[in-house]
Amino acid sequence: MTIAMIWLIAFAAILFLCFSRWESSVSPGLDRLLPAVMKTHGDNRLVWSLALAVLGATTLVRPVDMLLTAIVIVLLVLVGRKLAGWAMNKVDM
Numbered sequence: 001m002t003i004a005m006i007w008l009i010a011f012a013a014i015l016f017l018c019f020s021r022w023e024s025s026v027s028p029g030l031d032r033l034l035p036a037v038m039k040t041h042g043d044n045r046l047v048w049s050l051a052l053a054v055l056g057a058t059t060l061v062r063p064v065d066m067l068l069t070a071i072v073i074v075l076l077v078l079v080g081r082k083l084a085g086w087a088m089n090k091v092d093m
Contacts (some may be wrong), residue, residue, distance in 0.1 A: 008060045015053035019045065026052070 022045045031039045059066045
């Protein structure tokens with residue numbers, strides 16, 4: 001129960017901060033990090049604030065789980081790139 005309360009408090013705080021500082025710092029920061037297809041351009045304030053709040057609160061409560069998840073995702077991306085490169089070399093163009 002304590003972990004759930006900590007998560008809810010962290011979620012509410014991060015959501016409030018992201019939503020209130022959207023124009024000044026969050027949206028420009030996301031636009032610098034994201035590829036062109038995913039850039040916010042100031043839109044979707046609620047969606048991005050909710051997503052950042054969930055990720056931030058989960059990282060605060062369960063940091064090891066988030067770290068292991070990130071490592072698994074990075075490994076899957078690296079293996080996928082290697083397989084795609086190998087497949088492209090096998091294809092005759």
